Amino acid sequence: MTSTYKDSGTASLNDDEEFTDILEERRRNTDLGYALRTFNPQPYKGAPSCSTSDLNKAVLESQYLRYIAKEIALETGSSVEKVRQEARGILEEMSHNLQLGFIRLMAYTFNKVFKRLFRSIYVNMEGLNMLQQAIQESPVILMPNHRSYVDFLIVSFVLFTYDIPIPVIAAGIPLASMKVVGEILRRSGAFFIRRAIGSDKLYWAVLSEYVRTIVRTGCAPLEFYVEGFRSRTLKSVVPKLGMMDMVLEPYFKGEVFDITLVPISISYDRVVEESLLALELLGVPKPKESTTGLFKASRVLQEDYGCMHVNFGRPLSVRQLCEGKINRSEYNLIPRDLPQRPSTEIQDCVNWLAHLIVRTQEEGALISPWSLMACLLLQAPITTLTEEGLQWHGLTEKTLWLRKLVLDFRGRLNWPAHTPDSDVMSSTVALHHSIVHHKAGRVYLVQDGNPASQDPLSPEEKVMRTAAAVLMLVSYRNQALHVFVRPGILATAIHITKSTQKDELFSFFCFLRDVFSSEFIFIPGRASQDFDEACSLLQKCGAVYISQQEVTVLETGLEVLSFLQKLLQPFLESYQLIFRYLCENGAHVFTEKQFLPAVRNLATKLILSGDLHTFEVLSSDTQKNVLSALRRLEAVTKLRASQQNEYKVNKAAVRRTGDILSGKFPPESLHAIPDARL
Amino acid sequence: MSGFSDNIMRLSGRMLSQYPAQRDWDGKLTMAPHPGIIPTFSIVTLSDNVPEQEIMKWNGWGYSDSKFLYNKKGQAEFTGKRYRLSGMIIPGLREWMESTFSANLQHKTPAAPILNSSAVQPPTLNEAFLKELKSTGIPFSHDAEDRVFRSHGHCLHEIFALREGKIGRVPDLVVWPNCHNDVVKIVELACKHNVCLIPYGGGTSVSSALECPPEETRSIVSLDTSQMNRILWIDEKNLTAHVEAGIVGQDLERLLNESGYCTGHEPDSMEFSSLGGWVATRASGMKKNIYGNIEDLVVHIKMVTPRGVIEKSCQGPRMSTGPDVHHFIMGSEGTLGVVTEVTMKIRPMPEYQKYGSVVFPNFEMGVACLREVARQRCAPASIRLMDNEQFKFGHALKPQVSSIFTSFLDGLKKFYITKFKGFDPNRLCVATLLFEGDREKVLQHEKQVYDIAAKFGGLAAGEDNGQRGYMLTFVIAYLRDLGMDYYVIGESFETSMPWDRVLDICRNVKARIVRECKDKGVQFPPLSTCRVTQTYDAGACVYFYFAFNYRGLSDPVHVYEQVEHAAREEILANGGSLSHHHGVGKLRKEWMRESISSVGMGMLKSVKDYVDPNNIFGNRNLL
Numbered sequence A: 001m002t003s004t005y006k007d008s009g010t011a012s013l014n015d016d017e018e019f020t021d022i023l024e025e026r027r028r029n030t031d032l033g034y035a036l037r038t039f040n041p042q043p044y045k046g047a048p049s050c051s052t053s054d055l056n057k058a059v060l061e062s063q064y065l066r067y068i069a070k071e072i073a074l075e076t077g078s079s080v081e082k083v084r085q086e087a088r089g090i091l092e093e094m095s096h097n098l099q100l101g102f103i104r105l106m107a108y109t110f111n112k113v114f115k116r117l118f119r120s121i122y123v124n125m126e127g128l129n130m131l132q133q134a135i136q137e138s139p140v141i142l143m144p145n146h147r148s149y150v151d152f153l154i155v156s157f158v159l160f161t162y163d164i165p166i167p168v169i170a171a172g173i174p175l176a177s178m179k180v181v182g183e184i185l186r187r188s189g190a191f192f193i194r195r196a197i198g199s200d201k202l203y204w205a206v207l208s209e210y211v212r213t214i215v216r217t218g219c220a221p222l223e224f225y226v227e228g229f230r231s232r233t234l235k236s237v238v239p240k241l242g243m244m245d246m247v248l249e250p251y252f253k254g255e256v257f258d259i260t261l262v263p264i265s266i267s268y269d270r271v272v273e274e275s276l277l278a279l280e281l282l283g284v285p286k287p288k289e290s291t292t293g294l295f296k297a298s299r300v301l302q303e304d305y306g307c308m309h310v311n312f313g314r315p316l317s318v319r320q321l322c323e324g325k326i327n328r329s330e331y332n333l334i335p336r337d338l339p340q341r342p343s344t345e346i347q348d349c350v351n352w353l354a355h356l357i358v359r360t361q362e363e364g365a366l367i368s369p370w371s372l373m374a375c376l377l378l379q380a381p382i383t384t385l386t387e388e389g390l391q392w393h394g395l396t397e398k399t400l401w402l403r404k405l406v407l408d409f410r411g412r413l414n415w416p417a418h419t420p421d422s423d424v425m426s427s428t429v430a431l432h433h434s435i436v437h438h439k440a441g442r443v444y445l446v447q448d449g450n451p452a453s454q455d456p457l458s459p460e461e462k463v464m465r466t467a468a469a470v471l472m473l474v475s476y477r478n479q480a481l482h483v484f485v486r487p488g489i490l491a492t493a494i495h496i497t498k499s500t501q502k503d504e505l506f507s508f509f510c511f512l513r514d515v516f517s518s519e520f521i522f523i524p525g526r527a528s529q530d531f532d533e534a535c536s537l538l539q540k541c542g543a544v545y546i547s548q549q550e551v552t553v554l555e556t557g558l559e560v561l562s563f564l565q566k567l568l569q570p571f572l573e574s575y576q577l578i579f580r581y582l583c584e585n586g587a588h589v590f591t592e593k594q595f596l597p598a599v600r601n602l603a604t605k606l607i608l609s610g611d612l613h614t615f616e617v618l619s620s621d622t623q624k625n626v627l628s629a630l631r632r633l634e635a636v637t638k639l640r641a642s643q644q645n646e647y648k649v650n651k652a653a654v655r656r657t658g659d660i661l662s663g664k665f666p667p668e669s670l671h672a673i674p675d676a677r678l
Numbered sequence B: 001m002s003g004f005s006d007n008i009m010r011l012s013g014r015m016l017s018q019y020p021a022q023r024d025w026d027g028k029l030t031m032a033p034h035p036g037i038i039p040t041f042s043i044v045t046l047s048d049n050v051p052e053q054e055i056m057k058w059n060g061w062g063y064s065d066s067k068f069l070y071n072k073k074g075q076a077e078f079t080g081k082r083y084r085l086s087g088m089i090i091p092g093l094r095e096w097m098e099s100t101f102s103a104n105l106q107h108k109t110p111a112a113p114i115l116n117s118s119a120v121q122p123p124t125l126n127e128a129f130l131k132e133l134k135s136t137g138i139p140f141s142h143d144a145e146d147r148v149f150r151s152h153g154h155c156l157h158e159i160f161a162l163r164e165g166k167i168g169r170v171p172d173l174v175v176w177p178n179c180h181n182d183v184v185k186i187v188e189l190a191c192k193h194n195v196c197l198i199p200y201g202g203g204t205s206v207s208s209a210l211e212c213p214p215e216e217t218r219s220i221v222s223l224d225t226s227q228m229n230r231i232l233w234i235d236e237k238n239l240t241a242h243v244e245a246g247i248v249g250q251d252l253e254r255l256l257n258e259s260g261y262c263t264g265h266e267p268d269s270m271e272f273s274s275l276g277g278w279v280a281t282r283a284s285g286m287k288k289n290i291y292g293n294i295e296d297l298v299v300h301i302k303m304v305t306p307r308g309v310i311e312k313s314c315q316g317p318r319m320s321t322g323p324d325v326h327h328f329i330m331g332s333e334g335t336l337g338v339v340t341e342v343t344m345k346i347r348p349m350p351e352y353q354k355y356g357s358v359v360f361p362n363f364e365m366g367v368a369c370l371r372e373v374a375r376q377r378c379a380p381a382s383i384r385l386m387d388n389e390q391f392k393f394g395h396a397l398k399p400q401v402s403s404i405f406t407s408f409l410d411g412l413k414k415f416y417i418t419k420f421k422g423f424d425p426n427r428l429c430v431a432t433l434l435f436e437g438d439r440e441k442v443l444q445h446e447k448q449v450y451d452i453a454a455k456f457g458g459l460a461a462g463e464d465n466g467q468r469g470y471m472l473t474f475v476i477a478y479l480r481d482l483g484m485d486y487y488v489i490g491e492s493f494e495t496s497m498p499w500d501r502v503l504d505i506c507r508n509v510k511a512r513i514v515r516e517c518k519d520k521g522v523q524f525p526p527l528s529t530c531r532v533t534q535t536y537d538a539g540a541c542v543y544f545y546f547a548f549n550y551r552g553l554s555d556p557v558h559v560y561e562q563v564e565h566a567a568r569e570e571i572l573a574n575g576g577s578l579s580h581h582h583g584v585g586k587l588r589k590e591w592m593r594e595s596i597s598s599v600g601m602g603m604l605k606s607v608k609d610y611v612d613p614n615n616i617f618g619n620r621n622l623l
Helices: A022-028 A031-035 A052-060 A063-076 A080-094 A100-117 A125-137 A154-161 A181-187 A201-217 A242-252 A274-281 A291-302 A318-322 A344-364 A369-377 A382-388 A392-408 A421-431 A459-497 A502-515 A527-540 A555-585 A592-608 A620-632 A651-661 B043-049 B091-101 B127-136 B144-149 B156-163 B180-193 B249-258 B275-281 B363-375 B388-396 B403-417 B439-455 B463-485 B499-519 B556-573 B589-611
Strands: A004-006 A018-021 A120-124 A140-144 A168-172 A190-193 A260-268 A307-312 A436-439 A442-445 A544-546 A551-553 A589-591 A636-638 A646-649 B068-070 B076-078 B088-090 B173-175 B196-200 B220-224 B231-235 B240-244 B298-305 B308-310 B338-345 B352-360 B382-386 B429-437 B488-498 B527-535 B539-549
Touching: A018 A022, A018 A125, A022 A100, A022 A120, A031 A100, A052 A080, A052 A201, A063 A080, A063 A201, A080 A190, A080 A201, A100 A154, A100 A181, A100 A291, A120 A125, A120 A154, A125 A140, A125 A260, A125 A307, A140 A154, A140 A344, A154 A307, A181 A190, A201 A242, A242 A318, A242 A344, A260 A344, A274 A459, A318 A344, A344 A459, A369 A392, A369 A421, A369 A459, A382 A442, A382 A459, A392 A421, A392 A442, A392 A555, A421 A436, A442 A459, A459 A502, A459 A527, A459 A551, A459 A555, A459 A592, A502 A527, A502 A651, A527 A544, A527 A555, A551 A555, A555 A592, A555 A620, A555 A651, A589 A592, A592 A620, A620 A636, A620 A646, B068 B463, B076 B091, B076 B463, B088 B091, B091 B388, B091 B463, B091 B539, B127 B180, B144 B173, B156 B463, B156 B488, B156 B556, B180 B196, B180 B220, B180 B298, B180 B338, B196 B338, B231 B249, B249 B275, B275 B338, B352 B363, B352 B439, B352 B463, B363 B382, B363 B429, B363 B439, B363 B499, B363 B527, B363 B539, B382 B388, B382 B463, B388 B429, B388 B463, B388 B527, B429 B439, B429 B463, B463 B488, B488 B499, B488 B527, B488 B556, B499 B527, B499 B539, B499 B556, B539 B556, B556 B589
Parallel strands: A120 A307, A140 A260, A168 A190, B173 B220, B196 B220
Antiparallel strands: A004 A018, A018 A120, A260 A307, A436 A442, A544 A551, A589 A646, A636 A646, B068 B076, B076 B088, B231 B240, B240 B338, B298 B308, B298 B338, B352 B429, B382 B429, B382 B527, B488 B539, B527 B539
16 A cells, blocks of 8 residues: 555644545555455444344344333333334344354455445545544444445445454435345445334334444444535535434443544546436436446446545544533433433534534545635536536635635645646546536537437426536535635625624624534534634635724725635525525414425526526525525424425515515624524 | 552551550440440550550551562562561562563662651640640640641552652641540530531542641641540440540450450551541441441441531331431531541351452453352452553562462462363452351352353462462552652552442543553553442442553652543543542542432531531532
């Protein structure tokens, strides 16, 4: 393993971090030899070896499950034995069956596949070393981000390569139903969770006991996606707390001394599912996970996907993180085997931790030159991209300018060293030939033509076609967003309020942070730190001058400020449009099923008429995020009794939010001052 | 293998140099008030047997003649003649200390040899009080040594300071009441002249209970109960004994034994701790499974308070007369008054005693076994489970030769070869057992317990092993002084918890200690070990032992206290109690409110306010 290079955008955490290409040695040696290598990892010291049947038995016989079974039997009038039988069935469907033989098979297959898909898979050895250490000391939770199906077993693959215990992995149940593959995944350590558990008490009980038992015994590292699912937008998703609750409970109840969380950032130069994701966001249903589908997808093997980075973050001690935040003695008066609703203090702490992990994943992600180009391409008028073409020269210059800004903002950049910048640029564009093409000094957006079709496309269809290409671009831009969000929000606040007063800017900053907290990851309770960070970054790059009370825009900073403001413009426009729709067009009560296409129709019309300049509002992700933002601001409420996700809208409140967002009123007039409760 | 200082109060009564010269040393016959009650001789006759030089250490544990040291050959040795280990070489101790603590014979930290009286602040005397006290004829002293001796218990920081010759606030005067009426007089005078009284029994407190509050501006008088050490009567019909509260444990047992009885109350500190101290701290004895803890043993208590004397009107075995006022007294830690006389249950001496031990493959199995024993309510007089580190420590304390040990050593070798097979020496742990009663029942009982143990993988490991464990209980406290000679400081602390949290608390607290030491800059890995010492229906009592080599630390005691503080936080966060029997004192006061709720604190405060409105009993413990 000789090929190493330095992460050129050394972030604040680890300087001189070395990444090693794990495929290099694989290319030199036989796949079979690799798959059959001796595997003898050092497990968690406190853990007695525990087989999958021991694990399942422990879960089924747990006091907790007995208690719940009795309760359910009493509620439903069925017999305890019947409920327990049902629990056994759930567990059977759920449980993993990790076997080394299948890990070897998986490793063998992955070797074949990865070597075709990727030029390199880079892993930071220092992170792996820290992980190896951590695994011996306490139960470890591996928490990768999830951007592609490809990364589902990548962590297992890396750990197998480096003799570290293989994790058990929480997966969505659709994977289990894939023929053969489901079973292979199960035997590679996957356990399967139903998508909509809802209020199925027994299912929750089995799942949570299963997860807790894994953590408690430390029999294997546990891997799960705190974001809950694969991000369709390649942007971090607001974390889901269900698994997080289950995983942390053994610490809160004192059943383990500590739990180690390891954020893992997986970044791709090019994501295998890029076009599928965009279509899905536009309402074209995603293909069902199936084995045949997997084989059909094998044409993706013909393509080049550049490099992949797996960045193992520094292991985080839950004990240290929670110190002073919670009082665990609330669990002292109820037997720990019985269910107990955690206090709000504990819930807040779990939420905070989950956000912290996602933020750490973001910070550990590597930003590719392509993400920078995507940021810039999206700021060009759409007709330039589709018709006239964007000047290559200008794009190159601007990308290099942006590279400097990313470094100023302490982003981790994956910019190949020892390569002329022009080569980097053109190879980047070549890699992404599915989205742009470079011809005669100009860059054009590739729109998936349908030449076989006889019928010319309708204007609406044309919009959708462009939207699909734009949303692909958007997703790559999103990979870099976390670096710009905080200064970007400040730039937006400056732009909208036209104020120089720090306190006014801060309150608008908080308002934006609150409105967009489904869109970007903000750690709860850290508004003023976020603001300070934004100020210091803008000052650092020479965009503003900050005094005790004032933020003064500098002449030299106009370029940065305008870039940042334009970067977030699509979000503001999208939110405003949906607010407008809700106030003017929509009914007082609506369902999600009505809402999504209606917004899409309105947006399409406005795009055609030239009144709307962003395609992002067409994305169902944006639409759903606006809904949850409004719910958080209590302008929209979900009707409890409703079966089909009905919402009730308070039009005045929505209008008011829109007015504040456009700068008509200062945010203090909003019913709840953001962050006041934190 | 007991604590470094596991204990409650300590004897000073036989420390002849501490007695005022004008004492009357004659034994006095106490007449039986009622027929059927045996008159007993007062314990003061004992002093005839105690030679002059036999005194207590002023800055360490126990008798001056008994201590661990490294002889010229560099071997560890226990001096004196009092204990079975006395005069023996302990070959493994040095290596154990060196490997466990990285302690080294070259790095010594000797204690200041004698008390420097000039370091002691001159007494603040209340002349009016003194004048009236003189007229009562009750002996007193304001000699510096007498005062320093009663200014502390056996917390690490207290002993460490003494070894360094550092003396803080000490009592201004020591008084030696001879009987209940003397105490009544002293308390009356103290109230009249607004003097602060601190009762002193055996001095074995490990909760900073005896420390004089530095903010106290009044004259502080230490009320030493050591002269109130008579058994006043024994009632054979009801099996009770009426005893003065200053008597120390070993004297009480010996005197009762002479009449064929015992109380069965054996805290590890029983050599030095006093009956009054047991009551004041809610003490617990090793054999509580048969005899009960102090609250089960006490039938009647007499206490002198600023409001007067509190006692019940009869000796009924149980009463429903509102909340039991005894429970205001037990655990009051000297904040309400002085316990002067106690009627206690006694039992005929057991016909037969048998020790035993069981080896378990790991601590988890051992705890599961103890839990099962408790479930079946068949616990022997004592059952204790030590973890692997303590097991190894016990091994290090094997003496070179002696009749009682040779057989064990031989047995042990065989034991290792045969039965330990399959046991990981780094995981196994040992339970020590003590059975008591009539022979047949003991043997039956023994079988029952060993049968249960077998279900948890336990193998019987011999009587000697068990006996040694209990014997070491008494010498272990001396070991801390040896450690302190070589840069090693440590202490024990205890808690109680429900059964389902025993393993979690043991694991988490030990791990917390290790982590805190690392964080606080301790250069060497600490010793962090525990054992389960008592079983109850609903839980257990666990002892932790914690020691480390403090070389390289500028303020080792502060580091020690921070780590102990963190360990206590960990105990509380995991559902353990603030204390099982050591009490609260001033050391653990900060957690009282969260332990018993604000209303609970209010209840205790209002009792204090009524009983002692002027805070005459001003040691400021507990509240």
